[in-house]
Amino acid sequence: MEELNEIKGIGINTIKNLNDLGIANIDALIHYFPFRYEVIKKTNMNEAMDGDKVTIDGICENTPSVFYISRKLNKMTFRVNTGYRIIKITIFNRAFLKGKLVVGKEVTLTGKYDMKHNEIVASDLRFGLLEKTVIEPIYHSSYKINSKKINKIVNSVLGKVNIKDYVPDALNDKYHFMDKERAVFLAHNPSNMRSVNEALNKLKYEELFLFMLKMNFLKNNSLLADGLKREVDYQKVLDFIDGLPFKLTQDQLDSIKDIYHDLTSPKRMNRLLQGDVGSGKTIVSFVALYINYLAGYQGALMAPTEILALQHYQNIKKLLPSLKVALLKGKLKAKERREILDNLKQGKIDIVIGTHALISDDVIYRNLGLVITDEQHRFGVNQRGNLKNKGLTPDILYMSATPIPRTYALTLYGDMDISSIRTMPKGRKPVKTILKKDKEIKDVLYMMLDELKQKHQIYVIAPLVEESENSDMENVYELESKMNKAFGKVAKIGVLHGKMKPTEKDEIMDKFKNNDIQILISTTVIEVGVDVANATMMVIFDSYRFGLSALHQLRGRVGRNDLDSYCILITDRETKRLKVLTETNDGFKVSEEDFLLRGSGDLFGERQSGDMSFKVADIRHDYDLLLKAKEDSERFLKSEDYLDEKNSHIRDLVMQSVNLD
Numbered sequence: 001m002e003e004l005n006e007i008k009g010i011g012i013n014t015i016k017n018l019n020d021l022g023i024a025n026i027d028a029l030i031h032y033f034p035f036r037y038e039v040i041k042k043t044n045m046n047e048a049m050d051g052d053k054v055t056i057d058g059i060c061e062n063t064p065s066v067f068y069i070s071r072k073l074n075k076m077t078f079r080v081n082t083g084y085r086i087i088k089i090t091i092f093n094r095a096f097l098k099g100k101l102v103v104g105k106e107v108t109l110t111g112k113y114d115m116k117h118n119e120i121v122a123s124d125l126r127f128g129l130l131e132k133t134v135i136e137p138i139y140h141s142s143y144k145i146n147s148k149k150i151n152k153i154v155n156s157v158l159g160k161v162n163i164k165d166y167v168p169d170a171l172n173d174k175y176h177f178m179d180k181e182r183a184v185f186l187a188h189n190p191s192n193m194r195s196v197n198e199a200l201n202k203l204k205y206e207e208l209f210l211f212m213l214k215m216n217f218l219k220n221n222s223l224l225a226d227g228l229k230r231e232v233d234y235q236k237v238l239d240f241i242d243g244l245p246f247k248l249t250q251d252q253l254d255s256i257k258d259i260y261h262d263l264t265s266p267k268r269m270n271r272l273l274q275g276d277v278g279s280g281k282t283i284v285s286f287v288a289l290y291i292n293y294l295a296g297y298q299g300a301l302m303a304p305t306e307i308l309a310l311q312h313y314q315n316i317k318k319l320l321p322s323l324k325v326a327l328l329k330g331k332l333k334a335k336e337r338r339e340i341l342d343n344l345k346q347g348k349i350d351i352v353i354g355t356h357a358l359i360s361d362d363v364i365y366r367n368l369g370l371v372i373t374d375e376q377h378r379f380g381v382n383q384r385g386n387l388k389n390k391g392l393t394p395d396i397l398y399m400s401a402t403p404i405p406r407t408y409a410l411t412l413y414g415d416m417d418i419s420s421i422r423t424m425p426k427g428r429k430p431v432k433t434i435l436k437k438d439k440e441i442k443d444v445l446y447m448m449l450d451e452l453k454q455k456h457q458i459y460v461i462a463p464l465v466e467e468s469e470n471s472d473m474e475n476v477y478e479l480e481s482k483m484n485k486a487f488g489k490v491a492k493i494g495v496l497h498g499k500m501k502p503t504e505k506d507e508i509m510d511k512f513k514n515n516d517i518q519i520l521i522s523t524t525v526i527e528v529g530v531d532v533a534n535a536t537m538m539v540i541f542d543s544y545r546f547g548l549s550a551l552h553q554l555r556g557r558v559g560r561n562d563l564d565s566y567c568i569l570i571t572d573r574e575t576k577r578l579k580v581l582t583e584t585n586d587g588f589k590v591s592e593e594d595f596l597l598r599g600s601g602d603l604f605g606e607r608q609s610g611d612m613s614f615k616v617a618d619i620r621h622d623y624d625l626l627l628k629a630k631e632d633s634e635r636f637l638k639s640e641d642y643l644d645e646k647n648s649h650i651r652d653l654v655m656q657s658v659n660l661d
């Protein structure tokens with residue numbers, strides 16, 4: 001059994017609902033673990049307080065009365081005798097159970113305790129007394145498919161499928177781990193929290209072990225080997241730096257030296273350049289591309305969005321006018337695209353800029369020497385594997401404005417070197433960050449007006465809606481009409497959202513850059529990298545919906561010159577968490593804080609997750625386990641055990657991941 005449609009008794013709708021949760025096949029289904037467990041045990045009602053969630057059991061005292069409030073809503077009330085007292089029960093939309101609730105019937109109820117009325121408003125009713133504590137697995141679910149149903153489907157396949165254990169026997173023995181099949185069963189069928197934790201521990205370890213195994217495999221096989229050794233006169237680099245319109249900061253110069261050293265040594269570069277938003281990473285990457293060019297190699301710069309790619313393209317052409325630079329956009333005419341691809345293949349292009357498409361299959365280079373990825377949290381296995389697939393082993397530079405706390409970075413990417421830009425270019429004033437409540441919107445509008453009067457520009461980030469991309473777009477337009485009412489006479493307003501065509505986006509961005517638009521309303525497409533120095537205010541609606549690091553990135557769009565700049569966070573919730581941003585402008589601190597408050601899952605950002613997101617493990621809580629997995633995987637790779645036939649499935653998985661798209 002591999003595919004969901006092989007499961008008896010589930011139809012295409014259920015399959016679709018599972019797909020929506022990211023469950024594509026049986027393997028994904030059995031690895032779809034609960035994210036928490038609800039422990040249901042009897043409440044001592046003598047200690048219960050008004051409003052508490054309580055669970056009681058007892059026998060029905062009377063026949064229930066049912067009230068039909070509307071077609072979709074009914075209310076049933078009856079009394080339960082717990083042996084100590086009689087409590088009134090109210091429960092909605094369970095009228096269909098009335099016939100079963102005869103006097104003397106044993107029931108268990110969970111709900112909210114209303115002390116004054118001696119009543120429980122129940123959300124859950126089950127038959128029978130609660131003999132012992134029950135643990136209920138709670139899955140991430142949707143309104144179309146609930147936790148109970150997911151659990152039922154999982155259990156209908158457990159026992160019928162072969163579950164492979166990716167932890168080698170020797171390590172299972174070493175840690176006294178239970179076998180995989182049992183761990184999976186217990187995770188879905190919790191009987192007590194001790195065994196659940198034991199099961200989860202095994203599953204977490206397996207996940208971390210596999211991750212580290214892949215990382216170590218790549219490190220051994222592709223990274224240290226065959227680096228390019230370049231001969232480049234450092235004086236030429238210095239001359240280029242001298243010709244720049246500004247003086248580089250010491251940290252920028254140091255980072256350039258690190259990169260120069262990597263590129264001219266036979267060791268393959270695998271470096272992370274981290275620095276706060278606006279700290280000037282881009283120019284460092286241009287110098288890297290220049291060094292690579294001087295040595296006669298082609299370079300590729302990958303940006304996360306087309307807007308950013310365009311911006312980089314325009315900037316690099318200004319700074320290095322004699323180089324042949326191409327922009328490989330998603331939407332190019334077939335002929336233009338073919339021309340760029342041909343020129344790349346023949347070596348007629350020195351530097352190519354674009355999105356991830358740059359390392360897709362149809363792009364062939366003559367001699368690619370350096371790949372740079374900007375604002376990329378998804379470093380790791382896939383991308384490197386993809387390059388290796390193409391027979392390429394270029395040097396790699398990652399740039400990120402979301403610093404990973406150093407200890408974690410070193411553990412996860414032990415093979416990665418790090419350069420940090422900690423100081424901002426001269427003349428920058430820190431962005432003033434202000435929290436405002438929804439009802440204080442008037443203040444915000446006045447502050448905006450002030451900026452507009454000074455001929456400055458403003459970014460407005462529309463509320464983020466998770467449900468659907470369409471509602472994102474509607475939000476942007478709704479905000480546009482409000483802003484038009486307020487500022488239509490004094491400012492031009494533009495909108496930007498993910499559903500727009502790339503050419504439309506470019507057009508709007510150009511207008512904003514040229515100050516033809518003064519207020520740019522946007523979803524978070526502008527989150528990364530965009531650079532408009534005259535923008536001095538960033539207004540973010542529903543800011544509680546974002547992680548601190550994401551907000552910090554957003555506010556980094558302003559404060560790009562010596563003008564006073566502001567970031568206004570509008571929120572009615574979670575002001576305590578957001579307050580961190582009013583207290584510091586240091587991205588390294590913000591990211592540490594984010595990490596402590598929300599765990600790794602969020603640091604790397606839901607949307608960017610990819611390789612970095614673990615399903616069961618959380619590197620913050622499971623750091624010790626990660627250290628073990630790291631060491632064990634290194635040793636395992638070198639051992640004969642790795643080549644043993646019984647571990648061929650582990651080997652296959654590693655190879656497979658290296659060959660991912």
Ligand code: ADP
Pocket residue numbers: 246247248249252275276277278279280281282283401425426529531560
């Ligand atoms: P990020 O690190 O967020 O990618 P950028 O590279 O986009 O930051 O730099 C932000 C702005 O600062 C750009 O306009 C860039 O030209 C400018 N800049 C970079 N380095 C310096 C410097 N040393 N002095 C003055 N301005 C600089």
Ligand code: MG
Pocket residue numbers: 281282374375529
């Ligand atoms: Mg940048």
